[in-house]
Amino acid sequence: QKEVEQNSGPLSVPEGAIASLNCTYSDRGSQSFFWYRQYSGKSPELIMSIYSNGDKEDGRFTAQLNKASQYVSLLIRDSQPSDSATYLCAVTPSYNTDKLIFGTGTRLQVFP
Amino acid sequence: NAGVMQNPRHLVRRRGQEARLRCSPMKGHSHVYWYRQLPEEGLKFMVYLQKENIIDESGMPKERFSAEFPKEGPSILRIQQVVRGDSAAYFCASSPPFRTNEQYFGPGTRLTVT
Numbered sequence: 001q002k003e004v005e006q007n008s009g010p011l012s013v014p015e016g017a018i019a020s021l022n023c024t025y026s027d028r029g030s031q032s033f034f035w036y037r038q039y040s041g042k043s044p045e046l047i048m049s050i051y052s053n054g055d056k057e058d059g060r061f062t063a064q065l066n067k068a069s070q071y072v073s074l075l076i077r078d079s080q081p082s083d084s085a086t087y088l089c090a091v092t093p094s095y096n097t098d099k100l101i102f103g104t105g106t107r108l109q110v111f112p
Numbered sequence: 113n114a115g116v117m118q119n120p121r122h123l124v125r126r127r128g129q130e131a132r133l134r135c136s137p138m139k140g141h142s143h144v145y146w147y148r149q150l151p152e153e154g155l156k157f158m159v160y161l162q163k164e165n166i167i168d169e170s171g172m173p174k175e176r177f178s179a180e181f182p183k184e185g186p187s188i189l190r191i192q193q194v195v196r197g198d199s200a201a202y203f204c205a206s207s208p209p210f211r212t213n214e215q216y217f218g219p220g221t222r223l224t225v226t
Contacts, residue, residue: 004154032213034213034214036217042219042220043203043217043218043219043220044155044203044217045217046214046215046216046217049213049214088154088155090155092213096168096170097212097213098143098145098160098167098168098212099145099157099160099168099170099171100145100155100157100213100215101157102147102154102155102156103154104152104153104154105154
């Protein structure tokens with residue numbers, strides 16, 4: 001079982017729609033969760049962090065965390081073509097809080 | 113406010129040569145992490161350093177790879193006797209003190225071994 005799992009996609013949504021990206025993790029003791037955006041050929045960019053159960057909103061982005069289900073998601077409202085990228089979920093494992101374990105990412109395509 | 117800097121951005125080496133990748137953390141950041149991203153794979157943690165100390169090298173291959181973060185100057189990831197399988201994007205990240213989870217990535221060095 002992979003430590004962090006994401007559907008590779010591509011996830012295709014029309015411009016203006018809500019994009020929903022999902023991530024599951026295997027380490028029940030994980031406490032810190034992050035979403036990174038990576039454009040093709042570029043480096044990952046931190047867009048959201050979440051540490052507590054529930055929702056955290058920042059502009060058009062909402063991160064949702066459910067530790068009981070070991071599930072974290074990212075919602076992007078009013079999706080724009082410029083949101084087209086690969087979204088990486090990252091988790092801090094309980095056995096080593098200094099490193100991040102990344103999923104392989106979900107490719108999002110927003111079409112006009 | 114300069115971000116994490118890495119150089120070179122692209123590096124081509126022949127099999128058997130040495131590769132040196134450099135990373136300067138963001139201003140105010142004292143923690144440096146190196147990750148490797150192979151084609152079609154996720155980012156994999158390699159090593160975590162603070163000034164003059166290797167804190168965690170659990171992700172480093174046992175041979176040919178080494179890392180340092182001297183008191184002065186950038187962090188360096190060194191790969192000796194490169195092989196084709198070392199071709200990848202190598203990313204450095206840095207974090208502020210007391211918030212080691214918030215890691216900000218540099219532009220990466222794309223290593224190609226011919």
